[in-house]
Amino acid sequence: MDVKVKEGIIEILKDVTGLDDVGTNADEDLFADGILDSMATVEVLVALQDKFDIQVPVSEFDRSQWSTVNKIADRVGELEE
Amino acid sequence: MHNITPYSSPTYFIYLILLLLPIMIGLYNGKRFRVYETIATVIILITAFFGGNMSQGISLICYILLEMVLVLSYLRYRTKENSKNSFWIFFWAVILAIIPLVFVKLDPLINNATISLFAFMGISYLTFKSVEMIMEIRDGAIKEVKPWEFIRFLLFFPTITSGPIDRFRRFQKDVLKVPSREDYLKLLKSGTNRLMLGFLYKFIIGYVFGTLLLPKVQILAMSYRGQAPLDLSWWVLAYMYVYSMYLFFDFAGYSLFAVGISNFLGVKTPMNFNRPFQSHNIKDFWNRWHMTLSFWFRDFIYMRLMFFMMKKKLIKSRITMANIGYLALFLIMGFWHGETWFYIVYGLFHAGAMITNDAWLRFKKKHRKAIPHNKLTEGFAIFLTFNIVCFSFLIFSGFLNTLWFN
Numbered sequence: 001m002d003v004k005v006k007e008g009i010i011e012i013l014k015d016v017t018g019l020d021d022v023g024t025n026a027d028e029d030l031f032a033d034g035i036l037d038s039m040a041t042v043e044v045l046v047a048l049q050d051k052f053d054i055q056v057p058v059s060e061f062d063r064s065q066w067s068t069v070n071k072i073a074d075r076v077g078e079l080e081e
Numbered sequence: 082m083h084n085i086t087p088y089s090s091p092t093y094f095i096y097l098i099l100l101l102l103p104i105m106i107g108l109y110n111g112k113r114f115r116v117y118e119t120i121a122t123v124i125i126l127i128t129a130f131f132g133g134n135m136s137q138g139i140s141l142i143c144y145i146l147l148e149m150v151l152v153l154s155y156l157r158y159r160t161k162e163n164s165k166n167s168f169w170i171f172f173w174a175v176i177l178a179i180i181p182l183v184f185v186k187l188d189p190l191i192n193n194a195t196i197s198l199f200a201f202m203g204i205s206y207l208t209f210k211s212v213e214m215i216m217e218i219r220d221g222a223i224k225e226v227k228p229w230e231f232i233r234f235l236l237f238f239p240t241i242t243s244g245p246i247d248r249f250r251r252f253q254k255d256v257l258k259v260p261s262r263e264d265y266l267k268l269l270k271s272g273t274n275r276l277m278l279g280f281l282y283k284f285i286i287g288y289v290f291g292t293l294l295l296p297k298v299q300i301l302a303m304s305y306r307g308q309a310p311l312d313l314s315w316w317v318l319a320y321m322y323v324y325s326m327y328l329f330f331d332f333a334g335y336s337l338f339a340v341g342i343s344n345f346l347g348v349k350t351p352m353n354f355n356r357p358f359q360s361h362n363i364k365d366f367w368n369r370w371h372m373t374l375s376f377w378f379r380d381f382i383y384m385r386l387m388f389f390m391m392k393k394k395l396i397k398s399r400i401t402m403a404n405i406g407y408l409a410l411f412l413i414m415g416f417w418h419g420e421t422w423f424y425i426v427y428g429l430f431h432a433g434a435m436i437t438n439d440a441w442l443r444f445k446k447k448h449r450k451a452i453p454h455n456k457l458t459e460g461f462a463i464f465l466t467f468n469i470v471c472f473s474f475l476i477f478s479g480f481l482n483t484l485w486f487n
Contacts, residue, residue, distance in 0.1 A: 038383055038384050038387065042387040059222035059223075
């Protein structure tokens with residue numbers, strides 16, 4: 001998988017949450033651990049749209065599909081195609 | 082004859098299971114008897130809506146036809162080549178979809194007249210489903226709906242009167258396939274467990290709190306009026322806890338029935354409750370209490386409003402934006418419950434609780450090292466959340482209205 005995409009995602013997550021250690025474990029569940037809430041999610045989605053030039057309709061946002069850095073990277077990959 | 086509320090008595094289940102038996106035998110053998118499913122649905126809807134005078138049933142039919150025309154027309158507009166995806170067409174589609182519900186909710190405010198076109202049990206839950214479809218059609222997530230599929234989704238009888246609120250695409254995945262025998266056996270097992278737990282919740286624990294205790298505590302609380310500031314005697318506190326227990330066990334029991342019966346039909350209707358009284362804070366609580374409703378509000382009101390405000394850069398501060406979102410969400414939820422002061426105050430109270438909770442979480446994040454975290458603080462957090470929630474249910478119950486103004 002594209003390392004740059006993952007780095008970009010971690011960058012955004014750090015920006016939004018203000019936590020420096022986000023993404024150390026790319027399989028950490030961001031919702032279960034309270035790192036992301038609805039508001040932060042929307043910020044991440046908007047930032048992803050700008051950074052990767054993709055469109056993520058809110059309907060396509062299913063928490064279980066976007067819950068880890070790895071999963072977000074997969075979704076971004078799908079939407080970029 | 083009168084209308085039979087689904088799941089209202091243990092006998093209902095005997096007839097229901099007998100009626101569903103052919104469907105279950107079919108699924109066990111890898112077949113879905115679609116015609117029989119339709120017949121069973123019609124029988125259950127007749128007992129629920131056409132038992133007394135026919136007005137509920139006729140309202141239901143008119144309502145379904147109206148929503149179907151609306152959703153399918155909007156779908157046609159959106160799937161047309163070069164569809165403009167105009168905001169205003171979307172806006173009016175949503176308004177038209179909720180107008181019948183708005184009229185039903187406004188009706189009690191008007192004396193001796195009715196503006197409700199269609200009033201029937203469960204109109205809220207069907208409206209949530211229709212609006213969900215319109216929103217996902219706008220996003221292009223739902224691309225195809227046949228009239229028959231729309232009707233089957235809205236009229237799925239296990240959840241028709243009070244949810245849980247399923248989503249169209251999730252529901253379709255289940256009804257379009259037949260589960261493998263192994264999966265179906267698992268569903269039968271989980272469905273049976275849920276029914277049993279539901280019996281315990283609704284017919285035993287809920288009965289004790291709601292039918293045996295609640296009226297007594299209410300009489301006592303009323304008889305101590307004038308003996309405490311604002312009439313708030315200790316019995317009001319007892320009422321608060323008894324009512325909260327009743328509310329949970331009655332509704333969670335009902336929801337277990339709805340999910341259990343769905344499982345028998347090979348449908349994995351989402352759960353509504355996940356140990357809400359063990360929540361660590363109020364945000365956690367809304368992820369565990371009446372989940373399909375709170376997730377609906379989260380996905381279709383809160384997140385969309387945030388998205389809109391952020392894209393249009395209406396407000397700079399993300400904290401202010403989140404707080405406006407909470408106020409909007411919980412006020413709408415309050416108005417949805419009914420047009421009385423106590424439902425509105427209930428909404429405002431929860432918005433306030435969410436805003437306070439967010440502020441506390443920010444403070445905690447900043448001073449992470451200075452704030453202790455152990456079993457004791459966790460226990461205190463659960464205790465505090467439980468009491469705040471129970472207090473909100475006291476407001477919600479309307480008992481304060483009886484206590485002060487009747």
